[in-house]
Amino acid sequence: MMTYIVFILSVIFVVSFVGFSSKPSPIYGGLVLIVSGGVGCGIIMNFGGSFLGLMVFLIYLGGMLVVFGYTTAMATEQYPEVWVSNTTVMGVFLLGLLMEVMLVLYVLKSEEVGVVFKFSGVGDWAIYDTGDSGVFSEEIMGVAALYSYGVWVVIVTGWSLLVGVLVILEVTRGD
């Protein structure tokens, strides 16, 4: 099972994505979002990216999703919609599950997936071993490079998030 651990985690990832994109009530969407966040963290960690996985858990699940959960709990309705309560939601969920099952069978039968392009597994993050300063990993160096070479990306992303907040406030403000 351990050789297929990434594959199993990715299947759970996709199933939980199908779970919230079939649009039950936001509370249940948040529930499967937690599951998908945790499983995504596991996938990243299997490629050697321990820092980024911990970031996902701490910041995404422990920060943003908690705030989302609290605001949804304040705004929720008396009988929130589950996956089985509404025919449409259940239909979309089952359709997504069916497509995922078909894809899983396709992947298990053949070595590589060739639907639109050929895809036969990804590599890990590289680990460099210099003589004097020890071992360092490519993934955490990438995070460091974001703040040194990639200052423009930080500025643009930060500005987008700020404007996102302004836009959301403006849209929901009403007259």
Add this chain to the structure above:
Amino acid sequence: MNPLIFTTILMTVLLGTMIVMMSSHWLMIWIGFEMNLLAIIPILMKKYNPRTMEASTKYFLTQATASMLLMMAIIINLMHSGQWTITKVFNPTASIIMTSALAMKLGLTPFHFWVPEVTQGISLTSGLILLTWQKLAPMSILYQISPSINLNILLTMAVLSILVGGWGGLNQTQLRKIMAYSSIAHMGWMTAVLVYNPTLTMLNMLIYIMMTLTMFMLFIHSSSTTTLSLSHTWNKTPLTTTLILITLLSMGGLPPLSGFMPKWMIIQELTKNNSIILPTLMAIMALLNLYFYMRLTYSTSLTMFPSTNNMKMKWQFETKRITLLPPLIVMSSLLLPLTPMLSILD
């Protein structure tokens, strides 16, 4: 809307397009598109009624789908070429997906259905920004990937757009929908010549933006959104009727007005590349466009239908002063003699 917030959001729309046009990394281009989309939603929703909200939702959904397709094309390109720099897209699958995504952003057929509905649901000024500024960013990306675009797909979309833009505008009396169909047709002309000579695409974009700016500003000046309302401008500002006539004929592509310049150059470029049937078809289908422009000028500038006396008065608020209007009118009608200057563009 709070003026400070409005300015910030408008500047972010500009910043988004600038980031798309200036970046050399595919991810930054995607971020620029998303920033542009996010910031224009409150501008589309400036008035809070269900129509504007419906229009902004439709715009958001279609553009977000197009951004998703763009991201997929970027990732396929990354997988096959191993780098994120903007060059022509070498993989044919990624190229086709990217062309479809950019066509969705521009409003080319078969992805044109959102353009009339969104343009109709928003105010005239927002419609102006939507139909002119928002076309710059996707067109700049198409320009940069133009050596690798699949000719069949792009030409099919272009010719169908000219047909749909002309044919669909025939039954419209609402001015914003007429401008939307005109935009679809002009985008078709622009993308038809993209593979042969991308400079002409940029020329057509420039002249189209000038003409559309002029038309929208004339509509804003006379506060009219329907053909009936436009036909009463003789009462408010008689000079505007002549200006509407000239600008509309320029949009239809009649010589000696400047709207003829891009069409002439495009037809010439296409015939130089040994395609004769295609420009003939395009020119014939541009006649449909000309027909509904002519109908607008007929009811506005050329005739005054018999009506009762109270219909002859047009209710008006204080006249809006649009400083940019006179130079725009001159530029959108009198630029044709400058055509030999195009030789500097090489």
